[in-house]
Amino acid sequence: MATAHIIGAGVAGLAAAVEMSKAQFRVVVHEQSGQAGGRCRSFHDNTLGCTIDNGNHLLLSGNKSALSYLDTIGAGDQLIGPENAEFPFVDLKTAERWSIELDRGSMPWWILNKDRRVPGTRLSEYLSGLKLLSAGNRTVKQLFAGQGQLYERFWDPFTVAVINTSADLAAARLLTPVIRETLARGADFSRPLIARHGLSTTFVTPAIDWLKKRGSEIRFNDRVSGISMNEQRVVSIQTGTGPEPIGNGDVVVVAVPAWMVKSLIADVSAPDRFVPIVNVHFRVENARMPLMKKPLLGMLNSLSQWLFVRDDVASVTISAGDEAASRDSEDILDTVWREIAPEIGQPVDKRPARARVIKERRATFLGTPEQLEKRPSPSTKWPNLVLCGDWVDNGLPSTIEGSIRSGQTAAQQVAHLFAS
Ligand SMILES: Cc1cc2nc3c(=O)[nH]c(=O)nc-3n(C[C@H](O)[C@H](O)[C@H](O)COP(=O)(O)OP(=O)(O)OC[C@H]3O[C@@H](n4cnc5c(N)ncnc54)[C@H](O)[C@@H]3O)c2cc1C
Incomplete structure (x- = not known):
C-alpha cells in the first residue's frame, strides 16, 4: 500500500489526510506541535477557567467543502446557527440598529424594500455589487468607495471580516467566490455558523479519531525539517525521528503555514505579509443579550467588530488588527467591555x-492584489509533492473553507496521479 505523508495537522492537512485515506493510501501525519488544529483549535485557559477557541471562527452554511469534511468525519452536527440568515448590526456612533436578513432563493428581494435595506443606502448601491465580476486587480475601496453608506456599513466591515484586510488594501476579487457561494445563493447558503462546543471538538478531534480508526498514524511533536528531492521526485523527508524514505508510489502533502514553507522547499512562492486578529474574551455570569436576537452582533464605529456569545463567554473579534495588536491588553479590555456591556x-x-x-x-496573509500573485498552485515540479493551506491558490480568502478545500483539492490531485 502506498503511503501519503502529510506535513502539518491544521485543517488543511487534516482534510488532505482524510482524502488520502479515502483514496486507499496509508496515511502518516507529521505535526510539529503537541496538538492538531494549527490556527483553528481550542485550549483550556486558566484565567477564564474554561476551554476557549484561539479565535472566534464564523462559517456560512454555503461553505460546502467544510461541511462535506465534517460530514465525512462524523461531525456534521457540530456547527450551530440561527435558522435564518440574519445579521444584526449596531452603529455605536449613531446608536442606529439594523438587521440584514436574506431571502430564500437567489433573488435578493430584500434590497427592493427600503425598510429591509441597511439604513441610509440606495438600491443603486446594491446593484453596483455587480462590479465584482470585473474587479481585476482593484481593491474593494477602489471598487465601492464614494458610493454612499453601503461602503461604510457593508463592504468595509464585510471585507475586514472575510479577508482580514482593510478595504483600502484588500483585493476585491477575493470577495467574488465568497459571495457567489453564499450570499448570492440566498438564505440557505448564508446562515452564520459557529462551532457548538468549540473548534477542536468540531474540526480536529473527530478527524483524528476518524483517521486513527482507518489505521492512519498521527505523529505529534514530529517536526519535518527537510525534504530531499532528485530531478524526478521527492525521495525522503527529514522527520523528528530521522530520515523517512519516500518510495516510488508514495506522496508528500505539505500543509504548513506560508511562513514555514520556504524552510522545506527553497524556491516556492508564498505570501509573505500577515495580519493579526485580536480576540477578547470575558467570562460573564448570566450573560444576557436583551437587545439582540442572535448570538452574533456586528458592531460599527467601535474597536469591537463582532460580538459572539456562547454559554457564559462573551467574545469579541477585531480583524485587520494591526492597530489593536499594538495596544496594551488592559486598554483593549476596558474599551471592548465598555462597548459590549x-x-x-x-x-x-x-x-x-x-x-x-x-x-x-499571523492569523492570515494580507489579502492584497500583490500578495495574491504570490499564491502558488497546489502542484509542484515534483509530481509526488503537493501543497495545501489557506495561502495556496484556492480562489478563496484565508479561511477554514479555503484551507479545507485546498487540502481536499491537493490530495485528490496527487491521489489521481498515483492511484494504483
Ligand atoms: C484568530 C483567528 C480568527 C480566524 N477567524 C476565522 C473565521 O472566522 N472564519 C474562517 O473561516 N477562518 C478564520 N481564520 C482563519 C483560519 O483559522 C485559517 O485560515 C486556517 O485555520 C488555516 O489552516 P491551515 O491548515 O492552512 O494552516 P495552520 O492552521 O497554520 O496549520 C499548519 C500546521 O502545520 C504545523 N507545522 C508547521 N510547520 C511544520 C513542520 N515543519 N513540520 C510539521 N508540522 C508543521 C503547524 O504546527 C500547524 O499545526 C481565523 C484565524 C485566526 C488565527
Whole structure:
C-alpha cells in the first residue's frame, strides 16, 4: 500500500489526510506541535477557567467543502446557527440598529424594500455589487468607495471580516467566490455558523479519531525539517525521528503555514505579509443579550467588530488588527467591555475579572492584489509533492473553507496521479 505523508495537522492537512485515506493510501501525519488544529483549535485557559477557541471562527452554511469534511468525519452536527440568515448590526456612533436578513432563493428581494435595506443606502448601491465580476486587480475601496453608506456599513466591515484586510488594501476579487457561494445563493447558503462546543471538538478531534480508526498514524511533536528531492521526485523527508524514505508510489502533502514553507522547499512562492486578529474574551455570569436576537452582533464605529456569545463567554473579534495588536491588553479590555456591556445586559462599570486578550499575530496573509500573485498552485515540479493551506491558490480568502478545500483539492490531485 502506498503511503501519503502529510506535513502539518491544521485543517488543511487534516482534510488532505482524510482524502488520502479515502483514496486507499496509508496515511502518516507529521505535526510539529503537541496538538492538531494549527490556527483553528481550542485550549483550556486558566484565567477564564474554561476551554476557549484561539479565535472566534464564523462559517456560512454555503461553505460546502467544510461541511462535506465534517460530514465525512462524523461531525456534521457540530456547527450551530440561527435558522435564518440574519445579521444584526449596531452603529455605536449613531446608536442606529439594523438587521440584514436574506431571502430564500437567489433573488435578493430584500434590497427592493427600503425598510429591509441597511439604513441610509440606495438600491443603486446594491446593484453596483455587480462590479465584482470585473474587479481585476482593484481593491474593494477602489471598487465601492464614494458610493454612499453601503461602503461604510457593508463592504468595509464585510471585507475586514472575510479577508482580514482593510478595504483600502484588500483585493476585491477575493470577495467574488465568497459571495457567489453564499450570499448570492440566498438564505440557505448564508446562515452564520459557529462551532457548538468549540473548534477542536468540531474540526480536529473527530478527524483524528476518524483517521486513527482507518489505521492512519498521527505523529505529534514530529517536526519535518527537510525534504530531499532528485530531478524526478521527492525521495525522503527529514522527520523528528530521522530520515523517512519516500518510495516510488508514495506522496508528500505539505500543509504548513506560508511562513514555514520556504524552510522545506527553497524556491516556492508564498505570501509573505500577515495580519493579526485580536480576540477578547470575558467570562460573564448570566450573560444576557436583551437587545439582540442572535448570538452574533456586528458592531460599527467601535474597536469591537463582532460580538459572539456562547454559554457564559462573551467574545469579541477585531480583524485587520494591526492597530489593536499594538495596544496594551488592559486598554483593549476596558474599551471592548465598555462597548459590549450594554449589549449583553451587564453593568459597564463591572468589568469581569476573568477576561483575556489573545493576539494571533499571523492569523492570515494580507489579502492584497500583490500578495495574491504570490499564491502558488497546489502542484509542484515534483509530481509526488503537493501543497495545501489557506495561502495556496484556492480562489478563496484565508479561511477554514479555503484551507479545507485546498487540502481536499491537493490530495485528490496527487491521489489521481498515483492511484494504483
Ligand atoms: C484568530 C483567528 C480568527 C480566524 N477567524 C476565522 C473565521 O472566522 N472564519 C474562517 O473561516 N477562518 C478564520 N481564520 C482563519 C483560519 O483559522 C485559517 O485560515 C486556517 O485555520 C488555516 O489552516 P491551515 O491548515 O492552512 O494552516 P495552520 O492552521 O497554520 O496549520 C499548519 C500546521 O502545520 C504545523 N507545522 C508547521 N510547520 C511544520 C513542520 N515543519 N513540520 C510539521 N508540522 C508543521 C503547524 O504546527 C500547524 O499545526 C481565523 C484565524 C485566526 C488565527
